[in-house]
Amino acid sequence: MAYVTPADFVTKMIDAGESKIFMSTRDTLIRAYMAGAILALAAAFAVTINVQTGQPLAGAILFPVGFCLLYLMGFDLLTGVFTLAPLALIDKRPGVTPGGVLRNWSLVFIGNFAGALTVAVMMAIVFTFGFTTEPNAVGQAIGHIGEGRTVGYAAHGAGGMLTLFIRGVLCNWMVSTGVVAAMMSTSVSGKVIGMWMPIMLFFYMGFEHSIVNMFLFPSGLMLGGKFSIMDYFIWNEIPTVVGNLVGGLAFVGLSLYATHSRTAAKRASMAKTPALVAAE
Structure with missing residues (x-):
């Protein structure tokens, strides 16, 4: 499979982060918009599979498409x-600044949200025949997901x-591992x-992905979910974004960078040389 060693793919991670920071506003928004839209379609696909088969594992297996x-x-x-851009700053790439990293994050957030929201509207139309009937089984399931993962959390304070x-x-932690895994080959x-x-692992375990939620919750509101926009932002999107940042940067980006790019000094070998063995 043309495996790439960790030392090499970590360099690719830093290069990728640098290129994203210097990307034009137009290109950043377009790429983020399409990413949000495609991931939203995959989420709708997975929920449809879960509802029609009654097997959540089937949806998780196919969601990564x-x-x-x-x-x-x-x-x-x-x-x-979240994982790649800061590495270019930490590596002190020329011209990379904290403002550049924040600019990239902001533009990608806006693009992802716009793309996911577009698909949320489209799928709500599909599930309700243009808002002329009650949501079908899949639409109702999406509404219940929104309730459980907003007011459901709020109930526990x-x-x-x-x-x-x-x-x-x-x-x-898992999604960024997937991003990095693509660089291994x-x-x-x-x-x-x-x-x-x-x-597949993150989706089946029900972990919180900020972009998937940009589809599930707005569409859930359109489909009759019993929660509010404030519930969505306070009891899901904002904490999820912060958690996603910590998980990707701490457990993937920084850990790989620290041990494969900025490695610590090697310990002195304790093995005896042939000369020492002969002297004994």
């Missing part, structure tokens, strides 16, 4: 740039908020296999 497609087409998710944050951390098949495994 959206992630693989958007990555292979060079589109950007907020969860990915601080414990619910902590759980939401940790699920965000765990999510981007130079073949399409190798990239897809590398991405598929951690993305």
Whole structure:
């Protein structure tokens, strides 16, 4: 599968982060918009599978198709740039500033949200025949997801908020691992296999992904979910974004950078040389 060693793919991670920071506003927004839209379609696909088969594992196994497609087409998710962009700053690449990193994050957030919201409106139309009938079974399921993962957390107070944050951390630990796994191979098949495994894991475990939620919750509101816009932002999107940032940067970006790019000094070997053995 043309495996790339960690030392080499970490360099690719830093290069990718640098290129995203210097990308034009237009290109950043277009790529982020398409990434949000494609991932939203994959989420709708997975929920449809879950409802029609009654097997959540089936939806989780097939959901990564959206992630693989958007990555292979060079589109950007907020969860990915959370991990990659700061590495160019930490590596002191020329011209990279904290403002440049924040600019990239902001533009990708806006693009992802716009793309996911577009698909949310489209799918709400599909599920209700243009808002002329009650939502079908899939639409009702999306509405219930929105309730359970907003007011459901709120019912547990601080414990619910902590759980939401940790699920965000765990999510981007896996999603960013998928981003990096695609850099471990130079073949399409190798990239897809590398991405598929951690993305399947995060989706089946019900971890919180900020861009998937940009689709699920707005569409849930359109489909009669019993929660508010404020519930969505306070009890899901904002804590999820923070958790995604911590998970991707701390557990993937910084850990790989620290041990494969800025490695610590090696310990002196304790093995005896042939000369020492002969002297004994």
